[in-house]
Amino acid sequence: MKKILITGGAGFIGSHVVRRFVNKYPDYEIVNLDKLTYAGNLANLTDVEARPNYRFVKADITDAAEINALFEKENFDAVIHLAAESHVDRSITDPTAFVMTNVIGTVNLLNSAREFWKGDYATKRFYHVSTDEVYGALGDTGMFTETTGYDPHSPYSASKASSDHFVRAYHDTYGIDVVISNCSNNYGSHHFPEKLIPLAINNIKNSLPVPVYGKGENIRDWLWVEDHARAIDVIFHEAKTGETYNIGGHNEWKNIDLIHLLCKIMDKKLGRKEGESASLITFVTDRAGHDLRYAIDSTKLQEKLNWVPSLQFEEGLEKTVEWYLDNEEWLTNVTSGNYQKYYETQYSAR
Ligand code: NAD
Ligand code: DAU
Numbered sequence: 001m002k003k004i005l006i007t008g009g010a011g012f013i014g015s016h017v018v019r020r021f022v023n024k025y026p027d028y029e030i031v032n033l034d035k036l037t038y039a040g041n042l043a044n045l046t047d048v049e050a051r052p053n054y055r056f057v058k059a060d061i062t063d064a065a066e067i068n069a070l071f072e073k074e075n076f077d078a079v080i081h082l083a084a085e086s087h088v089d090r091s092i093t094d095p096t097a098f099v100m101t102n103v104i105g106t107v108n109l110l111n112s113a114r115e116f117w118k119g120d121y122a123t124k125r126f127y128h129v130s131t132d133e134v135y136g137a138l139g140d141t142g143m144f145t146e147t148t149g150y151d152p153h154s155p156y157s158a159s160k161a162s163s164d165h166f167v168r169a170y171h172d173t174y175g176i177d178v179v180i181s182n183c184s185n186n187y188g189s190h191h192f193p194e195k196l197i198p199l200a201i202n203n204i205k206n207s208l209p210v211p212v213y214g215k216g217e218n219i220r221d222w223l224w225v226e227d228h229a230r231a232i233d234v235i236f237h238e239a240k241t242g243e244t245y246n247i248g249g250h251n252e253w254k255n256i257d258l259i260h261l262l263c264k265i266m267d268k269k270l271g272r273k274e275g276e277s278a279s280l281i282t283f284v285t286d287r288a289g290h291d292l293r294y295a296i297d298s299t300k301l302q303e304k305l306n307w308v309p310s311l312q313f314e315e316g317l318e319k320t321v322e323w324y325l326d327n328e329e330w331l332t333n334v335t336s337g338n339y340q341k342y343y344e345t346q347y348s349a350r
Helices: 012-024 064-074 088-093 095-116 155-174 196-205 225-238 255-270 299-305 313-326 328-336 339-349
Strands: 002-007 028-034 054-058 078-081 125-131 178-183 185-187 210-213 219-224 244-247 252-254 281-284
Touching (some): 012 225, 078 095, 078 225, 196 210, 196 255, 210 255, 225 244, 244 299, 313 328
Parallel strands (some): 002 028, 002 078, 078 125, 125 178, 185 219
């Protein structure tokens, strides 16, 4: 029996990772630690919440004493660390929150691992889920590989780069078994509607302006979130200690082209006449320091661990739109600001 701490499991990617591990590994004990910030939502996990191999713990990774007490009590075999402040725009208005959670929170987890796994580092594993944004921005050509130098530009990516460095430093200095993966932009169900795709779906549905930063020429490399969760599963189980893997979909889209595709899908799904949703596109002031292009070279992951993306983008985007249209209550709850209180009440009542 393996006891795994998954942090940030109530968020977008974390909930897909928790679901995958709970379903696929009934003999593992999965402990989901989450602060339930605005982005954390236990409604993401209603399908697995009653499973015997799943538990939720509400905690804040910036609270070292709380994290230490949990490590002492639980004797975890591994950590899969996803908890983070994840939105670039928020990092521009409030960088400190990103330093606290992404840097200090990660160091707190590493310190607990260091203290409670002492003498046993080789049999335990600390997996840090990171981002391709640590590599900075690409021009028109090239791709990020695992050896690309770090060159973060936003407070978000600087905080993630810093946490990656700490994870490696704890491996090199103390011998803790660590792995890191750096992934490109995810999309799919349960994505908080502040990020481009779910925000655009929600706005199109409500006939609100769809804000496109600058000229919409920035490029992102989109990956189906369940393919990311599957990559994390493979890397967690098979990567050698100290290794880094890049994860990406080889699926680059200019923002404006992506939004036009989304509008086309939404017109079809909502029974609107062609072009109706696209008329909502509104060009707005660009994001400060907006990285032009991300593109991931995931050859290492494909060749060493046999992982390949499973879904074509058009199909994945259509499935994503369908999920949002079918889950109106989820969308209303997360955008109303009441959901957190509601689910806290639900949780303490269980
Ligand atoms: P998210 O914002 O949807 O979820 C983050 C989760 O962390 C939330 O449940 C939140 O409540 C929790 N959290 C935040 N602060 C916390 C704290 N102090 N203590 C405990 N829990 C806290 O983020 P996401 O998009 O699911 O991203 C998850 C991870 O994957 C992050 O580390 C992010 O950097 C990384 N990542 C995201 C993407 C992407 O496209 N979304 C791509 C690559 C890497
Ligand atoms: O590359 C991985 C990263 O992808 C993750 O590490 C981050 O956690 C995740 O949020 C995401 O960052 P981005 O900044 O790329 O994602 P976002 O959805 O915020 O923006 C995608 C692109 O769309 C980006 O070029 C900015 C643009 N954009 C975004 C929003 C919210 C718009 O044009 N309009 C918008 O309203």
